Amino acid sequence: MKRTAFVALAALALTSSAQLIPFFTDRKQPAAPGARTPDRLNQKPMAGNQLNNPGIQLPPSNTDNDNPSSGPPTGDVILSDVLGTQPSIQIFAGFTLDIPSVSSRLNNGNQNTTVLAPLNRAITSLPRKPWEDAREYAALGAEAYSGSEGEDRAQRNLRRFAEAHIVPVSPWKEGEKVQSLGGGTVWWEKRDGKTLVMPGSVEVEGVVSRVANGEVWVVKEVVNYT
Known part of the structure; x- marks a missing residue:
């Protein structure tokens, strides 16, 4: 595969995981309706009402989710702009660039999505x-x-x-069961002060980005994908 500059940067920054980036052939796909051509070398800065506090946040409660005003902010910034800006999840962000069904969705401002992005260490600790x-x-x-x-x-x-880590809804209410892009049924709940993606009790470290077409949630383990 023709490497993107982004994946190369991730590999250099994360030498322990460099071997995780596979070589595949470049497969051109038509742009999805509502998508825009990525311009990763000339992205707009995240500011103002385009993003909430960029620090780690927890998913909102049911009460917050039921309030339409608590949904993702409006603006030009979308998931494809921000996913690669978090060093702790750069391995997964690099993978999304290689999967047309995922990359086209994250680049589509008309499709809301919750991204469950595993930490780098969660991926490098997998048995394979x-x-x-x-x-x-x-x-x-x-x-x-x-x-x-x-x-x-x-x-x-x-x-x-x-695709197992892409939930095609946002905002995503507590207890709401949704089929991931990979076909598995997932939901989340709060237990003992922790936010857990079910099944499997995958702990959410926090929400690192809220943008026009969804949210990026950092998870401490991978979601079941087998």
Whole structure:
């Protein structure tokens, strides 16, 4: 795959995870309705009512979510502008660039989304890379991801991983069950002072961005994607 400058930067900044960035062929996809062409070298700064406090925040309570005024702010900044600005989730942000179904959604100002972005350390601590599948190794051996067919398998697995972390609603109410882009049913609840994505009790560290088409939630573990 033709590397983007963003992924290269993430790999250099996170040397312990550099091997996690796969090489795939460049696959051009038509822009989704409402999408705009990314301009990552000339992005607008986040300011004013475009973003709430950029520090770590917790998801709002049910009461807040039921209030229409508590939804994502209006403005020009969208998820594709901000996802790559957080060093702690740069590995996942890099993955989203390689998955057309995800990147086109994050770049579409007409589709609201909650991104469950795992911390870098959550991804690097996985027993295998997100595009690897133990069943494929068992069936195909060490060359499971070699050649064009192996590349297709890896791309498919990485898509499954990324889409499991994309929730196609925002604001997302506590207890509201939604199908992720990957097809799994997820919801969140507060328990013992923690915000947990269910099933699996994946703890939310906080909300790092609230923009026109959704929110970026940092999670301490990966969501079940198998």
